[in-house]
Amino acid sequence: MGTYKCCIFFTRRFAPGEASTPEDVRTLFSRFSGGTPYMGVDELRRYLAATGEPDAGGDAEMDAAERIVDRILQGRSRTPRFGKPALTVDDFHSFLFSEELNPPIRQAKVHHNMNAPLSHYFIYTGHNSYLTGNQLSSDCSDAPIIKALQIGVRVIELDMWPNSSKDDIDILHGRTLTAPVSLLKCLTSIKEYAFVASPYPVIITLEDHLTSDLQAKVAKMVLEVFGDILYYPESKHLQEFPSPEALKGRVLLSTKPPKEYLEAKGGTMKDRGTVPKFSKGENEESAWGREVPDIQDELQDANKHQDDLLYRERDVDEDEKKARKNAPLEYKHLITIKAGKPKGSVVDALKSDPDKVRRLSLSEQELAKVAARHGPNIVSFTQRNLLRIYPKGTRFNSSNYNPFLGWVHGAQMVAFNMQGYGRALWLMNGFYKANGGCGYVKKPDFLMQTCPDGKVFDPTADLPVKTTLKVKVYMGDGWQQDFKQTHFDSYSPPDFYVKVGIAGVPSDSTMKKTRVVEDSWVPVWEEQFTFQLTVPEIALVRVEVHEYDVNEDDFGGQTVLPVSELWPGVRTVPLFDHQGFKFKSVKLLMSFEFV
Template sequence: MGHKEKLDHWIKDLFRKADKNKDGRMNFKEVRDLLKMMNIDMNELHALHLFMMADKSASDTLEDDEFVLFYKMLTDRDDVLQLFRKYSGDGHKLTLCNLEEFLQKEQLETEISRQRILELVNKYEPSETAKSLQAMSIDGFLLYLSSADGLIFNPCQQRIYQDMTQPLCHYFISSSHNTYLLQDQLIGHSSVEGYIRALKRGCRCVELDCWDGSNGEPVVYHGHTFTSKILFKDVIIAVEKYAFTTSKYPVILSIENHCCVEQQRVMAQYLNEILGDKLLNVPLDGKIPDRLPSPQELIGKILIKGKKIGNHSGVAEDSLACEVSDEEEIADNDDEKAQHANSTHHSSKKPKRHLSRQLSDCVVYCKSVPFTSFDNSHLHSKFYEMSSFSESKARKLVRAAGADFVHHNSMFLSRIYPGGLRTDSSNLYPQDMWNVGCQLVALNFQTAGEEMDLNDGLFSQNGCCGYVLKPKFMRSCERRFDPENPQTMEGYQPVSLVIQVLDEEMDHGLSVLLEVQGILMSIL
């Protein structure tokens, strides 16, 4: 079928599914309910007026052909019609010359051949009469604008086009926070579905908050809240099944470990047994590494991010007392609480728990360590060590030492997570963190909004593989880029971009712009 036939067929198919009594007719209430199912927001009085116009049989119901007419009237685009008339000589059609002028002036296409224009007419024009005249009607014009050929997105970037052989720290990595949650962080529902959805969207780093469960089975949930619990085992089964359905590049399991040693051993057992060869628990090729591996080298592998027991004079302890959890206390996100703790001289140190050797051995390239200072990291940190920062702490570092943060992230992985006071699962603004080269900016994928639009925009390029190569000036250890003063960098050349969004819904138009901003971020 052609585009027009596909559209008509889709509308009629939805009509038939919504026709509960199968009489081939629908009244206004049924039509209104169907439109809501189709995510079409409408003014009811306007919709009723169009309903009555489409009801040619005057039966107060619509048959399938009448519903197609009603749908098209309801979704008529005045903005597209105005644009069409701007370039049309007679207001009824676009000649090849008219279409060429539109492509040059509005779409900014530079190399346009007559053959290319004819292909667009033949591909999108539903009218055979218009095709015979080598012209495009308003219907064909709308179909073209709604097609892949009319997208602002560069089709060359819909595949893997970037260098995937550089160290992991040289990439922005699509990352999820509280992946198990489908709602808020207090009473929300936990589900394995959260992991499946995130992985299918190309997410490459998911989070597991692990706690002791009954019958010796560790569970995943938001600790000390009323969120429901799911089995750690079930999460790992889902990860094994869906990790590489969208992207072949490595997945990182960010484990927040609150379990006793016995249940940590169970976790390690499940990781090894369920993930099998997909789990990377030894350095690549069995060699002592001297840098982080690349996404290309880690294709099909699952990495564990967590605490690791170091070697102590050759003594192989079965467990070791250490900080087993990576994220900071909620109080660290609240200046008032932190100040109160200091003024009363209360220790902010968490009690140390034992980390099992078996779980520790699952960690290779993503060893969690506390952050002290950029100077200390530069002098003493190993390339496989990484730190997690709450958004408030990260913001302070950005303001105080943005250039140092960029330099740090050219050598080490950094994970940023939303503050603990975001109990509604709202998101931090990721752009500020990407501007200093932070790779793993963890967002609540279950919460739609500007922040996720930016995230989707950035990671829609490079084949939606979840890895986007950072700009060259963010990968260099020699050059210092200051995000607060970019004009100080050699070769600084600002770019102005003007985009016209054809959309009647302003909220959706904003969403489109935010996705464009995300796409452009790594280019600029």
């Protein structure tokens, strides 16, 4: 008997109809169709206008409502209403459950003001962009650089070292077992793929460990590869950074002194035990999700090896500083964004110079320490200057950290290891879906404002609730198309549930979940959750689907959406796999409402 039941499960199909159309969808349909069984183009146009569709006015040759009706009824007999095509309630449901026709993001194109200085934007930033895997022994290649540019990353990091014969430049993670790739190959690939995903500027941050003759070779190589698209200023120092709009289609160089590279690794061991106060910890239910462990117990030998590297690196620190001091003029002239740590404490380094702008880099631990006591200093610095945050050196496996501590302090370049995957990287990729996915997101006004008394935003202050977001999860579909019938359970349909929540500042961060719907490939939950937000400008909606199992739950998809870009109303939310690739068919029907 059990065998026959299994066969019934596998052959069962869920057609749109009474069982699968949520009650809220039926109510919407009835409201805008005037209680009749059909919704014409005019009625659909009124629905779209009520939910904020910008192309619902009917002025175009074929407006949004006409396109939707045409697409939904394409190839089918059309239900007439007063002699015109019209939608049934199931047709209306099909429209709402279409990613192409009814996406969750309000704007699919650039819509922020792109004429402010670079310091006014969060910039999609990679760390050690050439690594294919872990930080100690993976190959170096232009492939991860290409992949990063294809998804819209705007800052690529290259570590430059002399090759074995000291007559050319290799890109590799210095004094590790990583296999090198040539600088020329990396630069050539950057030029080819720089603007496939975004027309806005690409910044190359260089870790420079070269002698002066090789620096001259870099200058020649950079000019030959990039030609006219390489931007560099005529003046020695910039008093203000250019805007993304002014730098469209251009490539910029930025360097930092070798000393910072060594300090970053030296601080790594000293600060290993530091837990940023901002973080909620590694709890599965924490807002930004449990990241890949930092591999402390498992990599004791690697830690010891890293200690040995640190001592050797300190021995050559003076040589590298001397090489930088003697850098050829043609090399220095190409550096648009000058970087480095001024002498003194980190707090001293955060002091702005009214005559010039620069970039400062801090490790995630350094940021946590200075933010605990000097948060407004960081915010003030980032109003004119660029701040780059990079992962601590013990993240040997290329894991990442909570990006919100950097974002809430105005840090433009929150640098991530893009070569892996995990919840933190899901957040990073979701954050940069904003502003048309162009890789530049305008910072909220509160981070750029200075009060008459000279005070700026204090990230540690208790903040009032700005808005309330209601999220409803109706149903899901598509797993039958993207997964094998036996992927989740061998003898029955899956038991799905949804985790939904907010990732943001600690007071906003939370995760909740629906009940488990048993034995259904097309689960219907119809559950609503309410989230109070104090900093909605940088908050993200996290969604994960899991299949309940007695031993360990199976993964069924995820997505991250910027709260600032959510399109209110009932929307289709496509889901992505562990590595961030979109499933062909898996999606949820959800609604978003701001109170």
